[in-house]
Amino acid sequence: MANSKSSPALKDELDIVIPTIRNLDFLEMWRPFFQPYHLIIVQDGDPSKIINVPEGFDYELYNRNDINKILGPKASCISFKDSACRCFGYMVSKKKYIFTIDDDCFVAKDPTGKEINALEQHIKNLLSPSTPFFFNTLYDPYREGADFVRGYPFSLREGAPTAVSHGLWLNIPDYDAPTQLVKPRERNTRYVDAVMTIPKGTLFPMCGMNLAFDRELIGPAMYFGLMGDGQPIGRYDDMWAGWCTKVICDHLGLGIKTGLPYIWHSKASNPFVNLKKEYKGIYWQEELIPFFQSATLSKDANTVQKCYLELSKQVKAKLGKVDDYFNKLADAMVTWIEAWDELNPSTGASTGVPNGTAK
Numbered sequence: 001m002a003n004s005k006s007s008p009a010l011k012d013e014l015d016i017v018i019p020t021i022r023n024l025d026f027l028e029m030w031r032p033f034f035q036p037y038h039l040i041i042v043q044d045g046d047p048s049k050i051i052n053v054p055e056g057f058d059y060e061l062y063n064r065n066d067i068n069k070i071l072g073p074k075a076s077c078i079s080f081k082d083s084a085c086r087c088f089g090y091m092v093s094k095k096k097y098i099f100t101i102d103d104d105c106f107v108a109k110d111p112t113g114k115e116i117n118a119l120e121q122h123i124k125n126l127l128s129p130s131t132p133f134f135f136n137t138l139y140d141p142y143r144e145g146a147d148f149v150r151g152y153p154f155s156l157r158e159g160a161p162t163a164v165s166h167g168l169w170l171n172i173p174d175y176d177a178p179t180q181l182v183k184p185r186e187r188n189t190r191y192v193d194a195v196m197t198i199p200k201g202t203l204f205p206m207c208g209m210n211l212a213f214d215r216e217l218i219g220p221a222m223y224f225g226l227m228g229d230g231q232p233i234g235r236y237d238d239m240w241a242g243w244c245t246k247v248i249c250d251h252l253g254l255g256i257k258t259g260l261p262y263i264w265h266s267k268a269s270n271p272f273v274n275l276k277k278e279y280k281g282i283y284w285q286e287e288l289i290p291f292f293q294s295a296t297l298s299k300d301a302n303t304v305q306k307c308y309l310e311l312s313k314q315v316k317a318k319l320g321k322v323d324d325y326f327n328k329l330a331d332a333m334v335t336w337i338e339a340w341d342e343l344n345p346s347t348g349a350s351t352g353v354p355n356g357t358a359k
Contacts, residue, residue, distance in 0.1 A: 008036040009123045014097040017089035021045045023052040029107050033117045040089040045081055077335040082228025084237030091340055096216050102209035108170045108264040111191050121261035122165045122212035129159025130197040130255020140195040163218040163254040167210035169265040174207045177275035195259035200250045203292055206242020210263045220304045221245045223336045226329050234277030243292040248307040251297045287322050305337050
């Protein structure tokens with residue numbers, strides 16, 4: 001990879017998307033790593049509030065008025081008063097790759113004390129293949145100093161294209177409200193120097209605060225749902241996107257990696273507020289997971305958009321009876337794809353991998 005000081009990797013091919021309600025002072029810490037890149041800031045909450053961005057960053061900022069103006073009636077699919085609004089940034093980006101980070105995530109240090117360039121590691125993850133069809137016990141075989149172990153089929157060593165790189169957190173772990181309440185002082189100090197591919201057929205909880213993905217491969221599936229203001233649920237935006245994305249990646253033969261890089265998650269959100277947001281989700285999740293585990297897509301679903309629209313029909317048919325919210329969500333999934341295709345007309349027929357790799 002090119003020397004990050006002379007020529008940062010993917011400088012003209014990657015956007016950094018940040019949802020926020022506050023001044024972005026946290027960017028000062030990230031300046032050495034983020035300044036060469038273009039930022040898309042999605043301002044949540046009151047659009048009349050002025051958000052200050054440190055000088056020297058190349059950015060565009062969208063508030064709710066901008067979202068309404070750009071999407072018109074279709075703006076109804078973008079959440080309000082919830083960090084799920086970040087997915088608007090994915091939609092308006094014109095780059096191949098997206099890195100998204102929360103404004104309470106700071107630069108972490110590895111066990112030697114060296115500051116971790118999270119973005120650089122995400123790029124390494126995305127630019128090397130994944131191994132979703134057969135697990136390698138030395139984890140990522142494409143990392144320096146590792147390889148495929150004895151017994152790994154040679155026919156699978158080319159791997160699959162990597163669609164998503166899911167990073168982790170030191171300090172405040174990404175716990176749900178009940179776990180926060182019983183472990184209020186728990187901090188994650190374990191730095192595990194590993195990247196692994198999540199096997200095909202296995203779901204995972206995708207956290208959106210330290211996440212990168214190939215927008216051309218999987219972008220239309222990265223819809224963070226209907227959350228926050230006027231909705232009965234919150235804090236499941238990234239989870240929903242992760243479950244939909246995993247089912248579609250499995251169908252299209254794409255890989256998802258998790259592990260490095262770490263960021264420093266600086267503050268815990270209020271567990272009582274979180275419980276109020278999550279309560280129905282914790283209950284509904286017991287129906288949602290079996291739904292996604294058994295979801296299948298047709299051979300005709302050979303683009304991400306087609307996969308996503310098929311999934312939306314299944315959401316309405318099977319989850320609509322759990323709660324009427326899922327009928328609304330299924331409709332919003334369709335609206336999201338329509339809005340995506342309006343803003344990204346060239347990707348409609350070509351997103352995803354060649355037809356032959358769909359199962």
